[in-house]
Amino acid sequence: MLHRYLGVEHYFIGMLDLRGGLLSGLLDKHGLTPDYVKDEVRRYIGRGKEDRVRYTGLQPTPRAAVVLNLAYDRAKVEGRTEPDERDLLLAMLEEGESIPCRVLRRLGADTKALGEQAATLTNAARTSILKLDFSPDFDPAYALSQDEVFLLQRMFAGYAALRIERRLTGGYSGALILLITPIHADQREDAAVVVKIADATSILDEERRYNTYVRNTLPPLTARLEQRTTAKYLDIAGLKYTFVADQNGASESLRVLAHEMGAERLRNWLRNQLFPYFGRAWWMQRTPSLFQVWEEYDWLLPPLLTIDFVPEDQAGAAPPSDVVELNKNLQRGQAESLEYGTLVRVSNFVVDKIIRRKKSLTLTLGMTNTEATYHAYRILVRSVDVMALGYHRREMIDSLYGRVWKTRRDSLFEAVSALEPDFDPHESAIPFQADMPLTNPILSCKLLLERQINGAFSHIHGDLHLGNILTGPGDIPFLIDFEHTRRGHTAFDWASLEISIWAEMAAPLVEPTWEGARMLGEWMLALLQNRSLPDSLLGQVLSVIAAVREIAELCLRDPSKWDEYYAALAMCALRAVTWEKTMGLTARRAMLLLAALSQSLLLDAGNRSGGSPTSTLHDGETDFRPFKDN
């Protein structure tokens, strides 16, 4: 504020910034958000002038000295040597004439009542001023973190309580999505809303993408973004969406409803409700696009490199010949060949993501062809004090040193090792059928990334899975979670949905062994070869996958050529192999097989057409056709 003294107001503003603090919690209870009060204090006293004489130290004002003495007296009475936030707040309210007290009175707050509440609040109550109730439908195994509770308090300032109805989905990204009913002090309940909590970068991205791609293309009845909340010092942020429900409040994701609906109803719903309802403005308005697979799918895979940060003064001592330069001319092959411990210097990369609590930075080349290419060529930098070094998002890095921790291939091999494979994951083929080993998707994905695809682009959801598709009144579909919504490869959405059905509906139906996973692989092949489906529950699930492929067929640039779909499927499946925390073991094993199967067929098709591995896929005549549901 460019003041050269420390007034009571400066201490007060500092207290407002304390996350989970007593003052911010109390103000919330009085319907005042900390930011609003802070703005009013600043407006009341104004800023100093920048051209003022520089002072070497800040002295408390006489009133601040009085307040501090009162706070110390309070601490002393309670046997402490230092005052805490409550002592300081009570001292301010006792003195009563400082700027914060005057501003609070201007804003209609009862400073006497504030003082009484501050004096009587227990420690337990301090951490949760906004009362949180959990409905019986809420999974008791999930405990909200302190940061999540603090964020909810910010998002619902002015309410007395929240009833957390349930988690709508455990997204693969790890975002927390809750259905919440806000409750006023007089017990009136407002309409339930959907709250998404995720890392702040993702939330800011989602808000931007919603405004760019979603806001003007949504059907009339669907969830709409209402509010975005961030908080200083928190790595997480939140979004509030309207919740579309009938009078009974019924609205549920396909993750929950899919089994209840039954295969036939689900197939019809996907074809006749979901696709046309959103498709008019999204998938059906597609345009031809020639692109290389990496442009749309590189960002799905683990970072190209993970490096440990090395301070410049330490790295500078190394001879230049020992330093590998990574700049905008970086090739994937070059990154893959780097050995553990190699010293690298990264330049002309852009900061894409900052996670303070993990002390990590994600850098990308920042190419702006499409939303997806912007996130391609990721380098994850660990052990970097992002606060001290002051990096900010979208900043171009001139020079940053690090030592290689692992390559993308290392990360993928780790993910496969976690599947407890009964084969050597480093071999060029992985066992499937006796006469049909599959190409190892980890080794062959580099080739696939460089393939050129003659496909179709449109608005896409970008994370279409069973948990993000909801049904509202009258079976009307609505979508949530627009973090990855963009203009992109149309087939991506349907490949994502297919992955989700394999993982969540099919995988639980087989034995939790490699044999079970291979059985799913057999049916993956059966679908590709248009063979009859079993008359069983698994057969029903497979018929839903077939329905997804019918929709996908409508989204292909050339419905007779499926290469673009299988490229999407191969990359989505390979990504799913790495979801150790959010996808079951059998499902991830099946995903490895699906990635292998898709890549094997694509590479075979490319080779059969006489093209080199880098020839265009659309030249390959694929004989695999989607299964037609009867």
Next chain:
Amino acid sequence: MAAQIQIMIMSGAWDGTLFTFSDESGHGTWEDGAWMIRIGRDADNDLCLKEDEFSSRHHARVVCRQDQIQLQDQESRNKTYIDIGDDDKPLERGATIPLQPGQLFRVGRTWMRVEHVEMT
């Protein structure tokens, strides 16, 4: 006639400081039976706000009479404000208004109020 006034600073670096001015001590000036305390950035003011860059050299005067106190703006650049409860209200440049003891007013960025006045 003896005159004395106490003004409490309510913001800024001197927040919480009580200034006492008296005729006996040579503070203020007399004009037409009124005793005036000058407030501004220049050193020749009775209440000198040399650290408030937003106050004018001669910003305002508190005019004390037997029966009332007044606040008078001195054609200041950034105006003089009074607190009206839930907001601030600027005085017209050069305007004079009645002032109640305890009522907050602002000169530049410095809030203050008259605590006590004696005219005997």
